[in-house]
Amino acid sequence: MSETSAVKAEVETVKTNEDKWSKELMAAGWTVLPSMILEKQHAIGLDAIDINIIAHLSIYWWKKANLPHPSVATIAKAIGVKPRTIQKHIKAMEASGFITRHERRQKGQGSKTNLYSFEGLIKAATPYAQEKTAAIAERSKKDADRVARKKPKLALVKGVGK
Secondary structure (H helix, E strand, O other): OOOOOOHHHHHHHHHHHHHHOOOOHHOOOOOOOOOHHHHHHHHHOOOHHHHHHHHHHHHHHOOOOOOOOOOOOHHHHHHHOHHHHHHHHHHHHHOOOOOOOOOOOOOOOOEEEEEOOOOHHHHHHHOOOOOOOOHHHHHHHHHHHHHHHOOOOOOOOOOOOO
């Protein structure tokens, strides 16, 4: 896909989402979170607060190399829980391998907010995505086969219609 095609596709995506969510909401910002993480959250081992934390972190993750780094207090305030709740959930997701927390300490200045990466979560959700895409492909093939079977075989009859 060329860069121009990619930009056009992105613009179309924004327009489609503006139709659904409203131009005002989309203009205020939006984020991408793979559906599989939401659909399979229980199977993956995530609860509602975990999903809220992941969603909030994803707001700050614009490019792969620019890891999100909001403060625990910022996340807690947005979700409506105590900072300690956020810390416990992040620690649990880190122990499960879903999130990797990268501490940022500076000599003489203390700590900056942590960076968070999602390699483990991506790895955990990938098999579900593969199952779903395989099921979609299989369904598409079955649909195409069904349509092909229904098409009548037309033959040209000589001398008719002259």
